[in-house]
Amino acid sequence: MAGKTLLKSKDYANALIKFRGAYEQSKDPEVLWFMARCEQLLGHYTRVADLATQIEKHPSPLVTAADRQDARELAQAVASYISLMTIAVNEAGAQVFIDGEPRGSTPLKAPLRVDVGKRRVRIVKPGFRRYERVVEISGEKPLDLHVRLVRKVQSARLLVTAGPDELIALDGKVVGRERWEGTVPVGGHTLLVTAPGMLPKEREISLLDGEARRVGMALDTARPPRGGPVWVWTAAAAVLTAVAVGGIASIVHSELEPSRSSPDVNVIYPLR
Known part of the structure; x- marks a missing residue:
């Protein structure tokens, strides 16, 4: 029998597989003893106890009273x-x-x-x-x-880069200067990059669960033309700049603080 050869060579796992197959075909209770020996050598004591019980209660007439007593003693020996x-x-x-x-x-x-x-x-x-x-x-x-199982929060990974001294706002809140990286909820988001005297740049993005997105938002070097609605953009930039000066030091403590390890997000590009 191939199982016995593997058992002698101390290949207990594969010997067990062979003995299981042999028992399925023959239903020979003697094979259960070999299976129990393999399980014992593998340190699977609960399975040894289960096999011993199976031998003790086996309906085959080949199982003698002495065999059943040996099976009971084996189950007791591994109980500890x-x-x-x-x-x-x-x-x-x-x-x-x-x-x-x-x-x-x-x-x-x-x-x-x-x-x-x-x-x-x-x-x-x-x-x-x-x-x-x-x-x-x-x-x-x-x-x-x-x-306590914790429900997954669907999220994505976002990296935004801008130019020197340019402020980055996410969904109307300043989150960083020049570069920001963090975990955000899935769905639509609005990015806005501003700098004094520069035309702001706005972009709508939509993120999927587990997605990793890199977005470049550097402003154009050209200054805005005179006249027209420039005052609107200048005012927006001034507001964001004021917010940044007063609160950028606390960005790392906001709910948008980057998460450096998230087992549920697969980052698919090098972020650095």
């Missing part, structure tokens, strides 16, 4: 390497994974049996940020894990 974990999540319908394997959806009906040691817990639900954490299972007492 198994613990319980209770996972409570604030959202129903979230998928729970332990070490990459699905363990059910919330709310879970009962505590989960897990192997002692470090276990990776991952909980996912569409529209919410993924929860992932490595927990230490000591086996001394059950572990209670309370998880």
Whole structure:
């Protein structure tokens, strides 16, 4: 049997795959013992206990009373390497994974049996940020894990560049001078760049969720012509300049402050 050869060569994972296939075809209870041995060597004690129970209750006449007693003793031997974990999540319908394997959806009906040691817990639900954490299972007492999933805020990444000493306004609010980079909500936005004595430049943009956009907004070097509606632009520039002088130092504390790390935004161009 290929599984036995792999087991002897200490390739336990692939040996287990071979033994599983063999059992599916033959339903031979002896194969379950080899599967249990592989799981034990891989440190999967909950699976060892499950296989031992399966052997003990196997309907085949090939399973003797001694075999069933050995199976019970095996389950008892690995019991100290198994613990319980209770996972409570604030959202129903979230998928729970332990070490990459699905363990059910919330709310879970009962505590989960897990192997002692470090276990990776991952909980996912569409529209919410993924929860992932490595927990230490000591086996001394059950572990209670309370998880609060946070709803995703659809956002995009925006980088705006302007000329020297030119003010950048986003949706009517000054956010920076010469260069501004940050995370903004999806949808439409208005950019305005101004400088004293220069013609302002305005641009409407629309951003999609996860998009990264770079926008150049440097003003033309030519000064505005005399007459006409220049006073309107000059007044707008003066207002923005006054706002910038009084508040640009606090820009980094506004709600439009750039986020340097966002797991839900894929930046698709070099920003620097």
